[in-house]
Amino acid sequence: MIETTRRGSRRLTFLVLAAGAGFFAMLQSLITPVLPTIQHDLHTSQNTVTWVLTAYLLSASIFTPIVGRIGDMVGKERMLVASLLALALGCLLAAIAPNIGVLIIARVVQGMGGAVFPLSFGIIRDEFPAARVSSAVASISAIVAAGGGLGVVLAGPIVAVLGYRWLFWIPMAIVGLTALAAYRFVPESPVRAPGRINWLAAGLLSGWLVALLLPISQGAAWGWTSGRVLGLLALAAVLFVGWALAEVRSTNPLIDMRMMRLPGVWTTNLVALLYGGSMFAVYAFLPQFVQTPTSAGYGFGASISQAGLLMLPMLVAMFVAGLAAGRLESRFSAKAQLATGAAFNVVASAMLAVAHDSRLEIAIAGGLVGLGIGLAFASMANLIVANVPASQTGVATGMNANIRTIGGAIGAAVVSGVITAHPQASGLPREAGFTMGFLLLTAIALAAAVAALAVPSGRRARGRRASAATIVESELAAEFATMPSTR
Template identity: 50%
Template structure:
């Protein structure tokens, strides 16, 4: 049995370098997630493999991140967030070097699996910020770090074209490695260990069941389009995934030290936030697929803009900039009004971002306006999601709760990529190019899905309802209001 008692004044007043190192690690992970996608055709051509085979470079990364994020997030809560973060960054560095030097597809996939371990950076980082920074800085800092993950994904899409055109696909890994190394050095020499722990042992059975179910689900979602949605492989994997998740919940309700405390999932502030994460993960990657494809189509089609890969990427820069601006702004709103308002506003912006081009996308300003609204909405909502989790769960369980939220984003991104790609390819010209109607349908699909995020955001409880809900669900140790004494007391009998 252990306990950590901490008064607000005992927290360090600095933390600027801590935030920098955490942000660099998160940026590297997010960039690596999206940087490879626009270059898949080039990688496949140089490695002499088919389009279907080279897609495993993305699939392996997503599978690894989804499986390892909750496990490493829980280990961080148990053994120390800094210690696990150092290990994660080291694995990310090794995986990035392996990928950069890969002579064939098999080695490249191994490197990507290693990189996927870095999915735990977000929950570990948010936990460290919550534990280490003065509480008046937590909301804004969490907003910034959360926005960095959206920013990194956008930068990856923007930078892929110029890197491949002027260097080679190997530099897709060498350049982010610089960020990883700086973050690793900072974690080793510039961070101290968090005092907040959840003693116990890892739930191996639960981790195994969750891993199998997530692999089955994401594999079916990622490969369903190429295999065929009605094929036995796809349906079978989806069934295994769903049954596995049900079994996981049943196991977690019965074990003494679960990988994920199911009591947390009953909290309205948690499940509503995870639902928003799933939906907006879908929408964000819908943008990253629809907009570059539309911009790169020949002008002769009457609706394409004839841009190169590099030029199309540059049109996503306003999206990235808005994420940077609105992430910290969401933190400021969170301090005054709680996370519900910025999450709701973010979802509204995303609905508007897709409704505009769904109605008309024949002018370049319409595409740019859509990108600006998307960046503002994702920046707002992603930052608010992390703060909503922090407000809803005990400090010692931040890692496992934010891990689930990260998984929800990953699954949403996978579903969004698969669904939007299916919409685009289902309506093509005799030359095999997507029709104008395909983009209209794609934008409407994303707009309709984003409406669900608005509904989910409205389901969030107001800030003053948090303690009532905690009592009702049996979860103690919720973060107090700003004028209360901060007392963390966590014990395991």
């Protein structure tokens, strides 16, 4: 009877985590197809409306690892509730925003909800039996991946029927109920990391993330050789070095560099950087390609809704692959799944470069991308969870998500520069620009596949992971034992 109750509680916990993570992921892509609509409705410029995306990106990048670390320290359940409430509040502000300034602030508040990813993985590791952790983490990863794709699919129909503000009203209602369910049903995590928040490290981390991602996301508008872009990139390098030194020297690091140097962690993060570069660029430019008017000599002149439907094979494939990943891990290791996912991405990007003249070719390539994303999301999360101490699951998975986002921002910026380098007289990109862009994505995906082969695997790797994690845990425990009591 007790075990049956526990299983029911775990199912409810999983549903709450899935809803929170899925809707945050959806809000990442839900807005992208309707930026022109928002620009027109709020009477703003194209450069200004892009801050609706940039503000969300910067906010999520800052808060994901920091709140993940706080969750490791003070309790993952309470920080999950706080993250969901921030997400719901941001949706409310966005839904009633009278001008672009308020909408941008709302998106900053929404970005605070990015910590639902690492917190969810940490709660699963704390609450689920060891035999169920891989499949549960993979399933959440599948929902995260599918949520991002679902946003592209749903944006058009919702805007057409209800208006763009319902892109915020609907998530607000569901996320608000999810926060209530999390408070009521998700148990508080028994695993805690000792220590206090290192605010110097938090400030330096936030500083270099903003200084890096801001010029990358705004480089096309500001000019890649402008003083603002070059100055911010130089500042990012300086702040990164300062952050790394502060973390290494700190007795209470925000992100433990010993953990980040574990072979299974840094190699997986390298794959995340490269894979993010290819994955997010496909998300960004494949819908743009199919919406290009046929008068350009290519494209299909698809509407937002039609472009979303062409993305359906990608969405379905990534969801199915993600769900299958955890169940296959006993026979098909996380490393093998990660390399296979990257290989699918190589094939898909190469296919888009040479065969993009029919909707069927786009659908097949999209399906291959979806298979790759589903396997990669699940395997990366599982590799990080398996390689770090339980007390650092939140911050480690948060940094992995952040590194994937950084890769995505860099990849999207670079590919955008290639695609738009030599526009037609009409201002539309040339087909050759898209072809070169997809070839570049093929090269990035190939680099990710090669990097995946460097991820440790097998018994020796498990032994190294266990011993390294034990060392980190014991050192943290020793540091905690020498701290003065706060009572």
